[in-house]
Amino acid sequence: MESAPTDREPAPPAARWVLRTRTLDLNRASRLPLLMGIVNCTPDSFSDGGRYGEPAAAVDHALSLIEQGADILDIGGESTRPYATPVTVEQELRRVIPVLEGLAGKVAVPLSIDTSKSAVAQAAIAAGAEIINDVTGLEGDTQMPAVARETRAGVCAMHMRGSPQTMQDDPRYDDVVEEIFEYLRRRRDGLLAAGIDRERICLDPGIGFGKTHDHNVTLLKSCRRFHALGMPLLVGYSRKGFIGKLLGDATRDRLAANVGIAAALALQRVQILRVHDVGAVRDALLLFEACGGMSAATF
Numbered sequence: 001m002e003s004a005p006t007d008r009e010p011a012p013p014a015a016r017w018v019l020r021t022r023t024l025d026l027n028r029a030s031r032l033p034l035l036m037g038i039v040n041c042t043p044d045s046f047s048d049g050g051r052y053g054e055p056a057a058a059v060d061h062a063l064s065l066i067e068q069g070a071d072i073l074d075i076g077g078e079s080t081r082p083y084a085t086p087v088t089v090e091q092e093l094r095r096v097i098p099v100l101e102g103l104a105g106k107v108a109v110p111l112s113i114d115t116s117k118s119a120v121a122q123a124a125i126a127a128g129a130e131i132i133n134d135v136t137g138l139e140g141d142t143q144m145p146a147v148a149r150e151t152r153a154g155v156c157a158m159h160m161r162g163s164p165q166t167m168q169d170d171p172r173y174d175d176v177v178e179e180i181f182e183y184l185r186r187r188r189d190g191l192l193a194a195g196i197d198r199e200r201i202c203l204d205p206g207i208g209f210g211k212t213h214d215h216n217v218t219l220l221k222s223c224r225r226f227h228a229l230g231m232p233l234l235v236g237y238s239r240k241g242f243i244g245k246l247l248g249d250a251t252r253d254r255l256a257a258n259v260g261i262a263a264a265l266a267l268q269r270v271q272i273l274r275v276h277d278v279g280a281v282r283d284a285l286l287l288f289e290a291c292g293g294m295s296a297a298t299f
Contacts, residue, residue, distance in 0.1 A: 011228040013269040018199040019110055019130040019154035024071075026232055026271040031294055032285050033266055036112065036274040037062070037070030038238065041095040042079045055098035062103055068279030072131070072272070073107070075099050075124075076114030080135050080209070082168040089119045096120065097127050104128025112156075118143035125151045133234075135160050135209060137187045145194035156202040156234050157187045161210025171210045177222045180205050181229070188229055202232040202272065213242040220261060224268040236274035237261050259284040267297050 015027035024034065041058045062073050077095030078087045096113065103111060104127055112131035113124035118141040121132045130153060137157040138144045148155045159180045161171050173179050184203045191201055205219050205226060216237070226233050237243075243257045244250035255277055262273055262281045266288065275281050288294065 011230065013227050013271060014230060014232045016199060017154055017202055017232045017271070018197065020125065020152050021130060022110060023199075024110070030289055031266075031269065031297060032289055033262070033270055033273045034071035035069060035278050035282060036072040036074050036234065036236075036272055037065030037068070037278045038236075038274060038276050039065070039073055039075045039099065040079070041075060041077045041099055055095075055102060058099045059102040062099070063107070065278045066107055066109055069282035070109060070278045072110050072112055073103065074112040074114050074131075074133055074274060075103075075129075076133075077120070078115065080114075080164045082164060084164045086164075089117055092117060092120050093123055097123060100124055100127040100129055110154075112154075116140040116144070118147045121147050121153075122151070125153055130154060131156065134158065135164075135206070137183075138191060139187070145191060145196065148191075148200075149195040152197070152200065154200050154202065155191065155196060156204055157184070157191060158204035158209065158234075159183050159187075159206035164209075168210065171212060171215065173215065176211065176215045176218055177225055180219065181225060184226065184229055188231060198230075202234050203229055204234045204236065207235060207237045208240040208242065213245040216240070216242040217246070220264065223265060223270050227269065232271045234272040234274060235265055235270050237265075238273075238275040238277070255280055263288050263293060266294065269297055 017024040017026060039058055039062045075096050077092040100111060110130040111128055112133045113121055113129040114133045115121050116134050116136040132148055132153050133156040134144060135158045188201060192198060207216050207219060223235060238258055239254045243254045247257060258277055259281055262285055265273060266285055
């Protein structure tokens with residue numbers, strides 16, 4: 001009789017993610033990652049801040065991402081870039097609720113709310129969101145686990161050291177992969193203890209959130225390790241600063257680099273990629289698969 005894998009043995013990727021009203025199949029025949037398209041309804045996000053600050057512009061952008069092949073839309077009203085200024089609940093609601101209301105019931109893909117505030121999550125779910133994507137791992141607001149439990153939303157718990165205002169102040173780890181693995185294991189267990197269904201939990205190692213460039217690269221090379229936690233993995237790396245460091249030019253366009261990272265994560269069977277450039281990443285992954293690239297995928 002075959003024994004179950006331990007946290008240090010290879011483990012198969014989780015096969016599904018249960019959301020508020022639907023289930024995402026993560027074990028599709030293609031084995032390609034699902035793409036979560038980013039909709040920043042903020043004036044100060046590091047990549048596209050201000051472009052989609054008006055609800056109509058954000059809705060149009062969201063519809064464009066769906067046309068490009070987005071499987072999920074992640075809508076956020078507060079920048080989490082390093083040293084970003086926090087916003088109030090009221091400001092965040094004004095930014096995201098009109099966008100959610102403009103999309104809910106009109107698009108087939110599930111909507112995610114990118115927030116660490118329980119009041120925003122509650123209102124967003126009432127407006128049609130299926131997922132709570134929380135950069136604080138559902139620890140930043142003591143009421144967030146209860147909102148997730150009561151609404152039966154899917155949740156994504158991310159690792160972040162400190163806060164956006166402090167996370168890049170000399171982050172240090174003895175072993176970045178194992179320390180983040182242990183944090184995510186504790187959050188998984190804490191969310192389960194809070195009454196959140198196992199199949200509703202997704203985990204994110206938090207690329208760029210309290211990590212150096214070297215930490216980010218090490219994590220990206222080691223994502224298969226996190227399958228041992230038994231939850232779907234979501235990785236958001238798109239257009240981040242470590243890419244400029246790797247390329248040796250902080251000003252260089254990062255589209256090709258985003259595509260290269262997507263292929264590397266697909267080989268590790270990461271189930272969900274959070275990206276800005278949905279169309280380019282989708283096309284590249286489809287050709288990568290068609291030309292035999294996925295035959296080398298682990299697991």
